[in-house]
Amino acid sequence: MSYRLYVRPLPLIAESTDDPEARLFNWVLYDAGGDSQAQGSGDLRSTIEQTLSQNGLDDVLLVGLIPGDEALFCVADIPAKQSRFINQALPYAVEEQIAQDIDSVHLALGLHTQEGYRVAAVDRVRMALWLELFSGWQHTRLEAIYPDAALLPTTEGGWSICLDGESAMMGSDRGEWLSMQSANLGMFAHTLAAPPSEDVVAEVPIVVYGTDTEFEAQAALIGELMVPGRLSVRRESLELMPLELLAHAHHHHLCRPINLCQRDFSVKDGKASPLNPWKPLIAVAAVWFAVQVAVEAGMGFYYQQQAEDLRQQAMAVYRESFPNDSRTHAGNVRRVVEGQLRMAGSDGPDVDFVTLMKYTGQQYSNVASSGSVTFNSINYSQSRGELVVDVRAEGYDRLSALRNGLADQGLDAKIGSVVNESSGARGRLTVSGG
Incomplete structure (x- = not known):
């Protein structure tokens, strides 16, 4: 079963780099089914690793959450579709939206919308520190780093706000996120309540998440969000810490955050x-x-x-x-035996003149078609059952081919009295039933 560990450093400790081992984290462990299996608040890294070890968990996917104000939300209007051209044009498309040298900023690309590509911008030095903070944990494998506010559940057509002590996380349905002091929520509410002059006034839905304790402590601030006719505010009570809300929204795809582990800060190292x-x-x-x-x-x-x-x-x-037959081999034995069987089946043990002439004439036709062969005389001895043919050919190989053809038919064929002349070869072919 695949497990995912969500880790969020406590705000005060996250800013301290003197003793990394002393950093404290809130964390929650989710299984593949989306159920929380364990959680903790204000724990050391070693404590979290020990919990994973005690439960026999290994290769757990680690998701690191950093403060939302560490990363800036931008929109890049790039007409290109190929990733190579998009990455080349990305710095120029967002340069005017960032208040520092673009070369010192790490840009992470998000989803493409009607407005353009969603982009997260974070200082390179800070990104290197965050990557170092979440890397190398025992029993885990770093999967992604997100701005925490980007994991708030999306409220269609409006904003989501999560009260988290003295700070508040905010996210819109456009994908943008903010982190600000809770005391400034009233100013933010007045900004949302002021509609553009050319638009028809419509209520903006706002969902506020927090524990009952937070709602009681921030009752006055929540009251400032109540702008009649412009803002529609709904409260959602949390039983546990805000991190579990963020983990739940991410695991169930209720948000569309931008993974900061891209390009120079990719956790795949080109090997995945x-x-x-x-x-x-x-x-x-x-x-x-x-x-x-x-x-x-x-x-x-x-x-x-x-x-x-x-x-x-x-x-x-x-x-x-047939011990004396040296011409028959494994390749033609079947053909020879079939010829002998045909001879035996048609003429019995004795072969007469007509049968011998039939097969001799067939072989003569075959050989004469590819070379000059002539029968000068033909004699038949009934007592011996032999057909003697005085034959002339342009070469001995023609005579040999004639003899071999008759032998393949199961007949006993021999060539004798061969005389080589300037005009060819002459010999006596003797054929019998074998």
Whole structure:
């Protein structure tokens, strides 16, 4: 099960860099189902790590929250769509909205809206300190750093306000966030209550979150938010600390914050891959594929050996029956045997003149088509069952081809009295039933 740890440093301690080990944090641990499993207030980092260890948790996703006034909300109107061009144009698009040298500011890109791209700007030195604060925790892996006010639940068409002691966090449906002293809420309310002259006056919904104790202590300030006909204020009581509200909103996607861990401050270090969650499955598939290939190769080798053994057995049987036949091999033994069977089936043990002439004529036609072959005389001995042909060809290879063709048909064919002349080769072909 995947766990996510939300950590927020206490305001007073967050500003101190003298003793990092003495920093105190509010924290809450969420499981994959969105349920809070543990929480703490004002705890040391070692205490939080010990809690994770005692519960056997490892590789917990850590989300760090920094004060909202550490990061400035901007809007960048960039017509480009490719990320390379957007990142190149981003500093120039927000330069006028930032009161310091743009080169000393880290810019994090958010969602694209009708107004443009949402951007978070934070001082580079401060961002490096925050990244160092939330990095290297035992049993965790840093996932993101957000301005805390950016995690408030979105109120459609209006603002969300969370009372947090002497400060207040605020966020609008446009994605902008603010952190200010609670005493200044009245001034903020008057700013919202003053409508533009060209617009029709409409109520702006405002949802105020806080504990019952906060509501009692800040009753006068909340009263200043009540501007009849312009601001519609609704209170939502919190049973626990504001961090749990922020964690709940983020886990259930009730807000759209900008992750500050981008570009030079990315926590992925260029090594993360979208395939990482699938690596175990890929490894199993690779092993299965290798085993399958090995099995297929082994079966192929086995069947090849079996076929070779069968060919050797067939030739052994053929050699027992025809020990003097040196021209037949494993590649043509089937054709030779089929020819012999045809001869035996059509003419029995004796082959007459017509049968011998039939097969001799067929082979003559085959050989004569690719070279000059001539029959000078034909003699047949009925007592010996032999057909003797005086044959002339342009070369001995033609005579040999004629003899081999007859042998492949199951006949006994021999060439004798071969004479090589300047015009070709002449010999005597003797054919019998074998």
